[in-house]
Amino acid sequence: MTSRLSLIGLAFAAFATQASAFEISSPSVYNDKWDAKYLGDKPGCGGKSVSIALAWKDPPAGTRSYALTMFDPDANDGKGFWHWLAWNIPASAKGLAEGAGSKSGKRLPKGTVSGTGGVGRTGYFGPCPPPGSGTHHYVFTLYALSEAKLRTPENPSPEMVSVAAKSQALAEASVTYTYGR
Numbered sequence: 001m002t003s004r005l006s007l008i009g010l011a012f013a014a015f016a017t018q019a020s021a022f023e024i025s026s027p028s029v030y031n032d033k034w035d036a037k038y039l040g041d042k043p044g045c046g047g048k049s050v051s052i053a054l055a056w057k058d059p060p061a062g063t064r065s066y067a068l069t070m071f072d073p074d075a076n077d078g079k080g081f082w083h084w085l086a087w088n089i090p091a092s093a094k095g096l097a098e099g100a101g102s103k104s105g106k107r108l109p110k111g112t113v114s115g116t117g118g119v120g121r122t123g124y125f126g127p128c129p130p131p132g133s134g135t136h137h138y139v140f141t142l143y144a145l146s147e148a149k150l151r152t153p154e155n156p157s158p159e160m161v162s163v164a165a166k167s168q169a170l171a172e173a174s175v176t177y178t179y180g181r
Contacts, residue, residue, distance in 0.1 A: 020058045024142045024173040028052035028098060032178045039179075040128030042119070051084065051101030051124035056094060056142055060170045063091045063144040067165035069158070074136040075118075075129065082158035083138065084124040085115030087150040087165065113150075115161055127179040135180035143169040 028038060029052055039047025054068070067087035075081035084101055089112045100107040101124025105114040114122040129136040143165040152164045166172070 022056070022058050022060060022142075022144060022171045022173045024054060024056045024140060024175050026052045026054050026140070026175065026177070029177045034127060034177070034179055039126040041126065042128060045126065045128035047126045047128070049101075049124055049126045050099050051096070051126075053098040053100075054096045054140065054142075056173060059091070059144040062146060062170055064148045065089055065091055065145045065150070066093065067143040067145060067150050067161065067169075068096070069139075069141045069143075069162055069165070070117075070124070071139050071141070071158075071162075072127070072129070072136050073139065074134070082117040083126070084117055085158055085161050086112055087115070087152075087161060088113050088148070091148075115156065115158060117158060129179065129181055131181045133180070135178045137176050137178055139174055139176045141172055141174040144171045144173075146170050 036046055037048045037050040038052050039045050041047055041049035066089040068089065070084035072081045072083060086101065086108060090109050093109050097107060103121055103123040105123060108114060116122050117125055119125045127136065127138055145165065145168045147168055150164050150168060152160055
């Protein structure tokens with residue numbers, strides 16, 4: 001009887017752990033349908049590069065800040081393209097509002113750093129795959145960090161931000177949305 005109760009207890013504990021997994025999602029993209037305003041704002045992209053809203057839940061204990069990346073691994077013949085980088089997002093944040101990734105960064109939580117992505121400017125740059133290049137995957141990764149500030153050199157490359165975030169992460173959560181033209 002004791003071993004049966006132990007097994008039930010272990011199963012319940014495993015279920016409870018799964019039920020409270022660190023997650024990121026967006027109410028802005030549904031069934032991979034992007035409103036035009038979220039698409040890239042360069043000529044031919046058809047959008048305004050308004051960043052999508054993001055929400056997260058159940059970060060691990062000890063989270064002191066977050067780092068966020070948006071990466072398209074399908075771009076540039078498989079070399080990828082960085083669409084958005086933000087770090088030093090306060091641990092108290094539960095998400096980012098639509099438009100928080102503006103070039104000015106004024107709608108980001110206080111203390112958040114907005115990095116320079118593939119278009120050579122800070123802030124969010126929406127999807128804009130070349131016509132006929134197939135479906136691209138846009139991976140939003142949120143890192144729950146053990147430190148209040150991400151350790152990076154001044155003016156880090158997107159790759160440096162990603163490596164630093166991975167090395168300081170207690171956990172990471174990601175969500176992928178697709179888009180093609």
